[in-house]
Amino acid sequence: MNVVGDRAAKPGSVHLVGIGPGAPDLLTVRAVRVIQSADTLFVPRSERSDESLARRAIAPYVSHQEVIEHVYPMTPDQKRADASWGAVAEQVLGRYERGLRVAQVTLGDPLIYSTSYYLFSALRRLLPPEAIHIVPGVSAFQAAGARVQRMLTIQQDRLLLMPATDLEAVAAAFERCETLVLYKAGRVLEPLRTLLAKRGLLERSAAVLYAEQEGREVLVEDWSRSSLPAGYMTTVIVSVGRRPWA
Amino acid sequence: MNVVGDRAAKPGSVHLVGIGPGAPDLLTVRAVRVIQSADTLFVPRSERSDESLARRAIAPYVSHQEVIEHVYPMTPDQKRADASWGAVAEQVLGRYERGLRVAQVTLGDPLIYSTSYYLFSALRRLLPPEAIHIVPGVSAFQAAGARVQRMLTIQQDRLLLMPATDLEAVAAAFERCETLVLYKAGRVLEPLRTLLAKRGLLERSAAVLYAEQEGREVLVEDWSRSSLPAGYMTTVIVSVGRRPWA
Numbered sequence: 079m080n081v082v083g084d085r086a087a088k089p090g091s092v093h094l095v096g097i098g099p100g101a102p103d104l105l106t107v108r109a110v111r112v113i114q115s116a117d118t119l120f121v122p123r124s125e126r127s128d129e130s131l132a133r134r135a136i137a138p139y140v141s142h143q144e145v146i147e148h149v150y151p152m153t154p155d156q157k158r159a160d161a162s163w164g165a166v167a168e169q170v171l172g173r174y175e176r177g178l179r180v181a182q183v184t185l186g187d188p189l190i191y192s193t194s195y196y197l198f199s200a201l202r203r204l205l206p207p208e209a210i211h212i213v214p215g216v217s218a219f220q221a222a223g224a225r226v227q228r229m230l231t232i233q234q235d236r237l238l239l240m241p242a243t244d245l246e247a248v249a250a251a252f253e254r255c256e257t258l259v260l261y262k263a264g265r266v267l268e269p270l271r272t273l274l275a276k277r278g279l280l281e282r283s284a285a286v287l288y289a290e291q292e293g294r295e296v297l298v299e300d301w302s303r304s305s306l307p308a309g310y311m312t313t314v315i316v317s318v319g320r321r322p323w324a
Numbered sequence: 325m326n327v328v329g330d331r332a333a334k335p336g337s338v339h340l341v342g343i344g345p346g347a348p349d350l351l352t353v354r355a356v357r358v359i360q361s362a363d364t365l366f367v368p369r370s371e372r373s374d375e376s377l378a379r380r381a382i383a384p385y386v387s388h389q390e391v392i393e394h395v396y397p398m399t400p401d402q403k404r405a406d407a408s409w410g411a412v413a414e415q416v417l418g419r420y421e422r423g424l425r426v427a428q429v430t431l432g433d434p435l436i437y438s439t440s441y442y443l444f445s446a447l448r449r450l451l452p453p454e455a456i457h458i459v460p461g462v463s464a465f466q467a468a469g470a471r472v473q474r475m476l477t478i479q480q481d482r483l484l485l486m487p488a489t490d491l492e493a494v495a496a497a498f499e500r501c502e503t504l505v506l507y508k509a510g511r512v513l514e515p516l517r518t519l520l521a522k523r524g525l526l527e528r529s530a531a532v533l534y535a536e537q538e539g540r541e542v543l544v545e546d547w548s549r550s551s552l553p554a555g556y557m558t559t560v561i562v563s564v565g566r567r568p569w570a
Contacts, residue, residue, distance in 0.1 A: 096466075098352065098460075101354070102353070103352065103353040103354040103357065104352050104353070104354055104460070105352060105353055106344065106349065106350050106351060106352050106353075106462065107348070107349040107350070107351055107352075107353065107356060108347070108349040108350055110353060111349065154479060187462075187466050188470065188475075189466060189469045189470065189474070189475050189476040189477070190466070190476055190477055190483065191477055191478060191479075191481075192478075194475075195475045195478045196478075198473070198475060199475075202473075207473060210473065212469075212470035212471075212473060213470065214344075214350070214462045214466040214467050214469070214470040215462065215466075216352065216433075216460045216461065216462060217466070220342075220433050220435060220436070220460040220461075220463070221460050223435045223458075223460070224434065224435065224458035224459065224460040225458075227444070227448075227453060227456065227458060228435070229434075229435050229440075229441045229444060229445075230435040230436055231435070231436055231437055231485065232437060232438075232441045232442075233400060233437075233487075234486075234487055234489070234490065235486075236484060236485065236486040236493070236497070237436065237484070237485040237486070238482060238483070238484050238485075238500075238501065239477065239482065239483040239484075239485075240480075240481070240482040240483070241479075241480055243480070244480065247482070250500075251482070251500075254484075254496075254497075254500050255484065
């Protein structure tokens with residue numbers, strides 16, 4: 079059988095793969111299988127980082143695949159983002175049309191504050207939906223909560239995830255959920271700490287930096303007892319209070 | 325070497341393991357390893373169900389382990405829940421003290437609307453924190469979103485998870501997040517549909533029943549175009565609207 083010819087006759091496939099928070103054993107079995115059977119892997123690297131954290135997480139599963147590191151913009155500039163991800167989408171499309179199996183890997187879950195959003199937005203204009211497959215993954219907040227043993231939500235509780243950057247929105251959120259997860263807290267550590275202390279929530283706040291990333295992880299189970307180093311990947315979990323049993 | 329004697333000298337360990345939404349390949353590599361190396365597996369089964377969905381999801385990874393199916397109460401009665409889970413905690417403790425490796429498996433993620441909450445609450449009074457290990461898992465809402473290709477959140481967006489059962493709280497939530505995930509929607513399908521239609525959100529709502537559970541999954545990409553069968557494990561994703569780029 080002519081494998082190359084056979085391949086060209088079949089349509090390719092595109093997979094947006096959540097690889098979890100960073101530990102190689104927190105990929106799902108499906109993510110491992112998709113990565114191992116891919117012809118090409120697109121691996122994101124932030125323009126602010128020397129190294130792709132995603133690449134480190136998948137290293138045990140990479141052997142023969144073509145690996146393309148894509149340096150993506152970190153500024154909230156839609157035009158720049160569209161141009162950057164549009165170019166990746168074109169590369170993906172070219173390989174798809176040649177019948178190849180292409181995977182983009184992304185830290186965490188593809189649906190939650192992920193680079194896959196941008197690639198998906200570009201790809202959905204180029205490909206039929208059935209050509210695209212999304213593999214869910216463990217998000218950073220889940221890994222963070224597990225590491226500090228902080229249960230998030232049961233019964234009638236509401237769980238709210240948001241970036242910590244807008245502190246007015248954070249203050250409003252205390253009234254609107256039982257558990258609050260704040261991303262990107264590293265940029266606003268001091269004012270956030272002050273706000274939490276003022277509301278009596280500091281001792282109900284845990285923080286995790288670089289959850290499940292070997293050699294970088296920092297765990298703070300009670301923010302009122304420990305100071306917190308600054309870091310881009312800082313997740314703060316505030317147990318605001320639990321709704322009573324129905 | 326006397327394996328039994330050696331075992332008894334070492335402390336045991338307890339693992340609360342998220343196994344994802346139901347597909348055996350959506351367990352993480354770590355979850356598979358912990359399950360395969362466990363001496364005893366505690367597997368929850370709802371008193372309303374003939375079969376443990378969790379047991380089906382882990383079936384490929386079970387061989388020699390002792391498997392204890394725990395039928396748990398489904399009423400929001402704290403005393404009954406405490407009694408039921410307290411009894412499981414005693415069984416876990418007995419095995420831990422004999423140096424065994426014990427895992428409780430739970431669908432989804434242990435921190436999010438999970439049976440592990442109740443067992444953890446009982447165990448933390450009996451065991452030192454370092455004896456307990458939490459393995460995060462893919463939650464149903466992540467699997468649901470992936471199946472209907474619904475990106476949840478980027479940039480400054482807020483993502484709110486809550487049960488659909490209190491419709492007043494649901495109506496208030498529309499003003500407070502960019503994406504709303506509603507669990508347990510099966511009980512309130514008709515009034516929820518009416519509420520979403522009134523707010524112009526029905527065509528922005530996707531629904532998934534039994535995400536990634538073989539033979540049971542139902543996907544509704546746009547609720548304004550399809551009716552929705554009732555089912556206990558129904559997740560509705562409402563894309564309320566996205567915050568503008570900063």
